[in-house]
Amino acid sequence: MNITWTRKDLLEIYDLTAAEIELILDTAEEFKKVCQRNVKKVPALRGKTVVNFFVEPSTRTRISFELAEQRLSADIINMAGSSSSLTKGETLLDTIKNIEALQADIIVMRHSAPGAHEFIARHTKCGVVNAGDGAHGHPTQGLLDIFTIREKFGSLKGLNVSIIGDILHSRVARSNMWGLLKLGANVTFAGPATLCPREFEEVGVRVCHNLREALVGADVVNLLRIQHERQHCGFFPSTTEYNQFFGLNNDSLKWLKPHALVMHPGPINRDVELSSDIADGERSVILEQVSNGMAVRMAVLFLTAGVL
């Protein structure tokens, strides 16, 4: 495969071709080796400035990006929404223009509004990397999940990947969906009817509201975090009932193929989405996902910085 990366921004996997996705994954493989060395650092982004702008709070994604940037030798500024001028009434656009005026090269942003990255990318010369925009996308999470699957199976083609939980509010589900479909996997979404809309069928996803149906024959199951707040909005009665019908336990585990992977983007609710022993068991690749995340983010930063 011989393609060059031409995008200054990583906005959503939806925008990428299969070849571009593979290029990111191949590049991430190289950076994964770097992360396993004694000296876990390369000078690829030396002299580049990366601003981590987390308008919506985040711990694991922010730390993962920060470490990725450090390992690429970038200079780093961390900004949180609550400490930025947004609280003084400055518009997002003005904040971004100020960051640009400081000669930053890449802005890694998390924001609650879908499309916020696409909006600012239209207005700035800086590279824009999406670290989550509402329920719209979380491309580096999707890529790291796909990286993890590819690492185990070699290829995504024909694999049955089932994503379970609050699909409606999940940027992880959407980013996974676009990437998995582009690479030829079969995608199933399952969850309570209120949280798992049928409209996804229109882009080729199988949608069901029954765990068994979703798990039988699956090569991969990716369990999404259930947010307690949703039950107060009338989406489902309780996490107990959720666990009863959609939680993965040792009985439902048997419906999966014997070699199947159990994934979760974290943070996990033990004994809600999945039982503790499965989270810690041999099928689980949850912590590998975390390690792979850093390599994937290094790859994304490296590729986008190369265009600037």
Next chain:
Amino acid sequence: MNTKSHYILSGARVVDPSQGIDRIMDIGVANGIIVDPAEITNPEIIDLAGKVVAPGFIDVHVHLRQPGNTGAETIATGTRAAAAGGFTGVVAMPNTHPCCDSAGTIELIKRDSQRHARVRVYTCGCLSKNMEGKEMAPIGSLKNAGVVALSDDGRCIQDHNLMRHVVAYAKSFGLPIMDHCEDESLKGDGVMHEGKWSVLLGMQGIPGAAEEIIVQRNIILANTIDWKIHIQHISTRESVDMIRRARARGIQVTAEATPHHISLTDECIKRFDTNYKMNPPLRTEDDRQGVIEGLRDGTITIIATDHAPHTYTQKETEFDIAPFGIIGLETAIPVCLTELYHTGILTLSELVAKFTTGPAELLGLEVGTLKNGAHADITIIDPDLEFVYDVSQSYSKSRNTPFNGMKFKGRAIGTVVNGNFVFGEKKA
């Protein structure tokens, strides 16, 4: 601009649905009144061969933003945009600041309109005090101040009992109700139509049911109270179907469609351009076709713009927090000619009726006609003029439109109010 107050519009195709006229003929104007051309001595002749002359278009749904939000629009700029779009009259929505829930605010708008307006400004009063949906506005006083209709546009009275009383009370003053139909609990924090695209984009949706439930409520109230309720900016096929059935039963319910619901769908939002954010939201292609069918079979008798100016700063932002609404006065005729007339969906006469007799019947006003003796309010159209809309040339103070850069066929080239050209030249 006028050299003479007596002139004849000559050689145009005159389309006047109020008289069932669609033929080449001359229209005489003397001292601001339509007259028989034979009665004018030594008139100025204005050659309009190849053009269309119609009664002045009325837009029953316009936000002029004055008083209160004059950074986005004023009576002066909004009515100039109206004139440039071919409208001779607009109904100003009452969600100003302060809102139109008192005779004083109505009188202020009327005074400012006398001073600054380029076209006729009809005022609309609120249904409830401060548009809060809790207590009835002083509807009798508003009537005395001159409002032609009542609405809480932008809001919708959720309390059905209050709405029932408001409709009955308004009936006794002869004022039609224009309702923004929206169930607030179903709308929630929605920012676009709930469907395939909101699901794919991860945005909060506004289901069609949010409109339809209130449309049905209004049909029930219009029936039991036997009074006029007008459904503003109808957006779903189901709403159209309900209104069709209600009208067939003789219930006094009318509806308007906007040019954007006729021409655009929710798919337009996939690049997060806030110029496609309005309320009710752009719906599906099936809904769009449903609205067009309603226009074709006469279920929907009015086309109105919901001209809603917002400043660049307000609108150029994250999709979630941008305000709803777009400007539309200057693009209404071009969009409708392109989408409805040149496609063969409506005849020219049917299209003109949506802007003339439709509004006149709703408001009970003696407008929208070229009968001898009527005020000379006239819209002159070149139905075949192809052009690319450039919003930077707009007379509106705001620029929030999805139609910028789009190509259209047909537009207004002259607008006459009281015999005076308020847009375009006599030599067309």
